[in-house]
Amino acid sequence: MKVAVTGATGFVGSRLVQRLHDAGHRIKVFARNPERARKVFPESAFKQVEIVGYTPQQSGDWQSEISGCDGVINLAGEPISERWTPERKQEIMNSRVIGTEKLVEAIGKAAEKPKVLVSASAIGFYGTSETAEFYETSEPLQQDFLAQVCHSWEKAADKVTSYGIRLVTIRIGIVLGMGGAIAKMLTPFRLYAGGPIGSGQQWFSWVHRDDLVSLFLQGLTDENMSGVYNGTAPHPVRMAELCDTLGKVMNRPSWLPVPDFVIETLLGDGAVVVLEGQKVLPERTQSTGFSYAYPKVEPALREIVVE
Ligand SMILES: NC(=O)c1ccc[n+]([C@@H]2O[C@H](COP(=O)([O-])OP(=O)(O)OC[C@H]3O[C@@H](n4cnc5c(N)ncnc54)[C@H](OP(=O)(O)O)[C@@H]3O)[C@@H](O)[C@H]2O)c1
Numbered sequence: 001m002k003v004a005v006t007g008a009t010g011f012v013g014s015r016l017v018q019r020l021h022d023a024g025h026r027i028k029v030f031a032r033n034p035e036r037a038r039k040v041f042p043e044s045a046f047k048q049v050e051i052v053g054y055t056p057q058q059s060g061d062w063q064s065e066i067s068g069c070d071g072v073i074n075l076a077g078e079p080i081s082e083r084w085t086p087e088r089k090q091e092i093m094n095s096r097v098i099g100t101e102k103l104v105e106a107i108g109k110a111a112e113k114p115k116v117l118v119s120a121s122a123i124g125f126y127g128t129s130e131t132a133e134f135y136e137t138s139e140p141l142q143q144d145f146l147a148q149v150c151h152s153w154e155k156a157a158d159k160v161t162s163y164g165i166r167l168v169t170i171r172i173g174i175v176l177g178m179g180g181a182i183a184k185m186l187t188p189f190r191l192y193a194g195g196p197i198g199s200g201q202q203w204f205s206w207v208h209r210d211d212l213v214s215l216f217l218q219g220l221t222d223e224n225m226s227g228v229y230n231g232t233a234p235h236p237v238r239m240a241e242l243c244d245t246l247g248k249v250m251n252r253p254s255w256l257p258v259p260d261f262v263i264e265t266l267l268g269d270g271a272v273v274v275l276e277g278q279k280v281l282p283e284r285t286q287s288t289g290f291s292y293a294y295p296k297v298e299p300a301l302r303e304i305v306v307e
Contacts, residue, residue, distance in 0.1 A: 002027075005073045006054075009029070009041075010075060011209070014040055015210070028050050038051055069110075069114045077095050080268075081267050104117070124144075127147050130202060174207070176208050198263070203236055204238065208294035208303070218288065233297070234281065236279050
């Protein structure tokens with residue numbers, strides 16, 4: 001296949017491109033800074049990767065590069081793990097909503113249209129709760145900022161179906177892999193001061209990065225898939241259990257509660273994702289027969305945490 005990928009240089013995207021490349025596909029990486037992207041995917045190791053420079057929030061010549069691709073994967077978005085100044089909030093929203101609109105516009109204009117768009121969203125769609133369970137069919141409980149972003153992001157992607165193109169939307173949970181949010185959470189544990197974060201009662205709906213990438217790849221090729229799928233593991237845990245497991249895996253005591261301000265310093269306003277959570281279950285994902293390499297959190301953490 002020839003696959004177009006936005007947000008390819010990031011935490012999820014770089015692993016996804018690696019897997020596509022290993023499987024023998026050709027990849028068009030759409031990147032804001034092509035030189036930087038070439039460093040992430042050096043020609044010597046990524047012969048089948050072509051880099052296309054683009055301006056995600058503006059129509060332009062780059063859009064013609066979509067024609068001839070068999071599938072498109074959309075991961076681009078301004079990181080949420082910084083202080084949310086008004087400007088950054090606007091960029092968190094625009095990078096996803098306008099960025100997706102322009103990508104869909106490109107698909108609409110393409111002479112040779114792709115068959116499928118696999119587009120990211122997030123479990124922030126559902127709002128937060130200590131008691132509710134959320135499935136793909138659940139309505140959001142709140143309309144906080146992240147829920148609004150996810151709603152508008154998904155709506156922007158939906159338009160692609162008007163061109164007769166299959167749309168798979170993946171509501172991503174907290175992705176566990178080397179780097180990412182967990183790397184920052186490990187810092188207090190490494191300093192022997194790890195423990196429950198926040199009340200400990202909040203839900204942590206996680207997914208191992210390898211499983212998430214497999215789900216995106218399945219979305220690309222499985223013609224029976226369309227609509228929304230939760231990109232989370234089938235066994236979410238409460239934060240207290242996550243921290244206990246982390247302590248066990250790292251051979252560190254896990255008893256000293258980590259004050260909210262430490263996490264806020266590490267994760268910025270994005271800390272809301274780990275200080276308040278939601279219990280998300282991947283019911284539709286499992287109904288596709290998707291098989292998880294890491295359904296449970298302890299083996300997932302053991303794979304990631306190398307001392
Ligand atoms: N990681 C998680 O736990 C998690 C959880 C839920 C949802 N998600 C979503 O999944 C997607 C991928 O996550 P990730 O962890 O791989 O993110 P990431 O490491 O921050 O990478 C995102 C990529 O998006 C592009 N990007 C960054 N800022 C942008 C902007 N202002 N406008 C347009 N593009 C921009 C960058 O690619 P270029 O510089 O090459 O253009 C970057 O490599 C994101 O949209 C994220 O919101 C992630």
